[in-house]
Amino acid sequence: xxxxxxxxxxxxxxxxxxxxxxxxxxxxxxxxxxxxxxxxxxxxxxxxxxxxxxxxxxxxxxxxxxxxxxxxxxxxxxxxxxxxxxxxxxxxxxxxxxxxxxxxxxxxxxxxxxxxxxxxxxxxxxxxxxxxxxxxxxxxxxxxxxxxxxxxxxxxxxxxxxxxxxxxxxxxxxxxxxxxxxxxxxxxxxxxxxxxxxxxxxxxxxxxxxxxxxxxxxxxxxxxxxxxxxxxxxxxxxxxxxxxxxxxxxxxxxxxxxxxxxxx
Amino acid sequence: xxxxxxxxxxxxxxxxxxxxxxxxxxxxxxxxxxxxxxxxxxxxxxxxxxxxxxxxxxxxxxxxxxxxxxxxxxxxxxxxxxxxxxxxxxxxxxxxxxxxxxxxxxxxxxxxxxxxxxxxxxxxxxxxxxxxxxxxxxxxxxxxxxxxxxxxxxxxxxxxxxxxxxxxxxxxxxxxxxxxxxxxxxxxxxxxxxxxxxxxxxxxxxxxxxxxxxxxxxxxxxxxxxxxxxxxxxxxxxxxxxxxxxxxxxxxxxxxxxxxxxxxxxx
Amino acid sequence: xxxxxxxxxxxxxxxxxxxxxxxxxxxxxxxxxxxxxxxxxxxxxxxxxxxxxxxxxxxxxxxxxxxxxxxxxxxxxxxxxxxxxxxxxxxxxxxxxxxxxxxxxxxxxxxxxxxxxxxxxxxxxxxxxxxxxxxxxxxxxxxxxxxxxxxxxxxxxxxxxxxxxxxxxxxxxxxxxxxxxxxxxxxxxxxxxxxxxxxxxxxxxxxxxxxxxxxxxxxxxxxxxxxxxxxxxxxxxxxxxxxxxxxxxxxxxxxxxxxxxxxxxxxxxxxxxxxxxxxxxxxxxxxxxxxxxxxxxxxxxxxxxxxxxxxxxxxxxxxxxxxxxxxxxxxxxxxxxxxxxxxxxx
Numbered sequence: 013x014x015x016x017x018x019x020x021x022x023x024x025x026x027x028x029x030x031x032x033x034x035x036x037x038x039x040x041x042x043x044x045x046x047x048x049x050x051x052x053x054x055x056x057x058x059x060x061x062x063x064x065x066x067x068x069x070x071x072x073x074x075x076x077x078x079x080x081x082x083x084x085x086x087x088x089x090x091x092x093x094x095x096x097x098x099x100x101x102x103x104x105x106x107x108x109x110x111x112x113x114x115x116x117x118x119x120x121x122x123x124x125x126x127x128x129x130x131x132x133x134x135x136x137x138x139x140x141x142x143x144x145x146x147x148x149x150x151x152x153x154x155x156x157x158x159x160x161x162x163x164x165x166x167x168x169x170x171x172x173x174x175x176x177x178x179x180x181x182x183x184x185x186x187x188x189x190x191x192x193x194x195x196x197x198x199x200x201x202x203x204x205x206x207x208x209x210x211x212x213x214x215x216x217x218x219x220x221x222x223x224x225x226x227x228x229x230x231x232x233x234x235x236x237x238x239x240x241x242x243x244x245x246x247x248x249x250x251x252x253x254x255x256x257x258x259x260x261x262x263x264x265x266x267x268x269x270x271x272x273x274x275x276x
Numbered sequence: 277x278x279x280x281x282x283x284x285x286x287x288x289x290x291x292x293x294x295x296x297x298x299x300x301x302x303x304x305x306x307x308x309x310x311x312x313x314x315x316x317x318x319x320x321x322x323x324x325x326x327x328x329x330x331x332x333x334x335x336x337x338x339x340x341x342x343x344x345x346x347x348x349x350x351x352x353x354x355x356x357x358x359x360x361x362x363x364x365x366x367x368x369x370x371x372x373x374x375x376x377x378x379x380x381x382x383x384x385x386x387x388x389x390x391x392x393x394x395x396x397x398x399x400x401x402x403x404x405x406x407x408x409x410x411x412x413x414x415x416x417x418x419x420x421x422x423x424x425x426x427x428x429x430x431x432x433x434x435x436x437x438x439x440x441x442x443x444x445x446x447x448x449x450x451x452x453x454x455x456x457x458x459x460x461x462x463x464x465x466x467x468x469x470x471x472x473x474x475x476x477x478x479x480x481x482x483x484x485x486x487x488x489x490x491x492x493x494x495x496x497x498x499x500x501x502x503x504x505x506x507x508x509x510x511x512x513x514x515x516x517x518x519x520x521x522x523x524x525x526x527x528x529x530x531x532x533x534x535x536x537x538x539x540x541x542x543x
Numbered sequence: 544x545x546x547x548x549x550x551x552x553x554x555x556x557x558x559x560x561x562x563x564x565x566x567x568x569x570x571x572x573x574x575x576x577x578x579x580x581x582x583x584x585x586x587x588x589x590x591x592x593x594x595x596x597x598x599x600x601x602x603x604x605x606x607x608x609x610x611x612x613x614x615x616x617x618x619x620x621x622x623x624x625x626x627x628x629x630x631x632x633x634x635x636x637x638x639x640x641x642x643x644x645x646x647x648x649x650x651x652x653x654x655x656x657x658x659x660x661x662x663x664x665x666x667x668x669x670x671x672x673x674x675x676x677x678x679x680x681x682x683x684x685x686x687x688x689x690x691x692x693x694x695x696x697x698x699x700x701x702x703x704x705x706x707x708x709x710x711x712x713x714x715x716x717x718x719x720x721x722x723x724x725x726x727x728x729x730x731x732x733x734x735x736x737x738x739x740x741x742x743x744x745x746x747x748x749x750x751x752x753x754x755x756x757x758x759x760x761x762x763x764x765x766x767x768x769x770x771x772x773x774x775x776x777x778x779x780x781x782x783x784x785x786x787x788x789x790x791x792x793x794x795x796x797x798x799x800x801x802x803x804x805x806x807x808x809x810x811x812x813x814x815x816x817x818x819x820x821x822x823x824x825x826x827x828x829x830x831x832x833x834x835x836x837x838x839x840x841x842x843x844x845x846x847x848x849x850x851x852x853x854x855x856x857x858x859x860x861x862x863x864x865x866x867x868x869x870x871x872x873x874x875x876x877x878x879x880x881x882x883x884x885x886x887x888x889x
Contacts, residue, residue, distance in 0.1 A: 092505040167506040188405035189487025204389045205404045442615035443622040444693045446645035458632045
């Protein structure tokens, strides 16, 4: 009968559509282990720290180009927000953190597949508005009373790094604001509200002409190490691991170095 | 009449569902509270500083909302001029504007390079990174609540009593003081309380415009935002404090609103 | 002259002028939409005229030519409406004391004056109540006290009894009669009993203009226009004075002159509906007045039925109306004795 065929077709279409709209973790492949290494296929979701936005977007594109049949979905946020999402069960396949403290939370919760790999480092740099209105030249200048300095709050990775440098140099900054994310610090410098801010080297490079950067030697006192790991319960574990490997590979490292990241 | 008071069952069911939708997340949050550490967490130096700052700034913002919101509501409700509809839409804009966008706009106005901020800098007045900035941000987002609430009540009350007052010899200010405002007092009060609640919870505009420094600009919501990085327990505990304050404030508003109808203030 | 007034409001078709003498109460009558409320609002200052001038005791209320406009609160004119509009959030005493207090009188002095006025309207025992606890009649009495407590130079009343029960109105009317005794006031009303009780003079308004005015008895007992006659409940016939009475529509009627009118001069005459008989056949009495008419409608009025034709009405018993099988369109004869017709200048 025409109606039975029609409804069967409709059912089939619905089923296919549903399968297609399935969450990122589901792949078109049945759950058979991919024995062969040729033709990686699958979709992975990568949770990455906000400071990795530019580089990871590029790395994802390169990876997809090199491995047609794979799709890399990216989710950028503050590292601790990502940790919260992961521990509460958000579907992620790879996690790249801006510091080891947050990565430890994930490994301690036994959510990591294997050991985390350090793939980049970042150090602090002073960012000032174009023209350097307050005439900052060194880290010590930041402690001058008239300069409006904005830093990250000690609770976040860039703030912890700031505090470490302060301790090491004995210079105590009195900031006018302690932001919760390095993006907000950068924003205040770009808008001219702040005379100077402590951000990452990569942020200064990414901001281009919007800010001027002032490097300082003491930045080596606080090096931020970025680890990455594949996560358990991934629906495409081989793709996930392949991506992690790619980040650590020469090609991946070059992208990171171009953005200003240091070697791990 | 039954408990439902004539409301159809399916309507009551939908209402229950809606209520559940609001209450469940609160309940879920409460189950995560670390009760053992609760008191030390909310009485820590940073927590107390944040709470006191929040209360201070919200009260100041509410006062500003009343001082400016009442005249705005009066003009919108009573005066008749071209472009009134547009003005009303603009005044209500902060309601739909994402607070972060509001903060950016305030920055472009009062920031060091801002429209007005520039001139203020020259005069030696800096608003950025100050408690004043927090109050401004809170006032910006909370003002429409008061204006809306009051304008509605002013329209309902109408102008007849005011006309009578005028014929009895009361000048415009006396009419306002002794007739108009007393008549809409319940709406004014509930509007002010709503504004207070909104100011208390304000986050996006404060973050973008005022910055975050303990005791100066780090209000309770900002403190919660920061604490969630290192101590989710503190964040949840402080959130509970905020919820309790909000519940008390809103409950008070409702009480004042209904008892304020003494002798049928609005008929 | 207490009040001198002339004004035009274009979009309401309002254009008239009148005066109020010191201590005089003027009643304003007219159909809905005639402009009665506009008149009061213009005097009170709640509406601005397009053109005109008004003064009260020599002080300018408005003068469009000079661009002057006194705000309502400095005019010294109080207004009383159908709705008492007592301030709901104030006690009765506070309500009455409102006027004096607004004038800057000290609270204690204002309150004692308020008590005096409440006593004047027999409402002193209600002083501590709230408006929500008052009946319509009580509220209206207190509204009167409140309006008078501000010692107005002119009092405006907008159908003050209209919202009250028939049983309550008389008491208010008596109170008003007493307090308006030597006071300048303008009373807008639909009820001619109000006009007779309270007013020295009457203004009849229609479509934004004055169509009749004069002393109360004069206007209401000797109406010269249909509308006023209708208000007064009288039949009106117009025509020319004859030796015997009135010549109207080619018919000679016999009547008694109640004022001197020259023969041949325009005249009007009135006759009460209750004095008019209705019949289907021509009335037999040649000495009486008789007029033809076609029934337009029948209006039950208590124990009588008013038979209305174009220009004439008669009150008959329901039994009689049934007996004559009256219906719309029935040709009938109206008859009334000469004594019932009052003739006066038109």
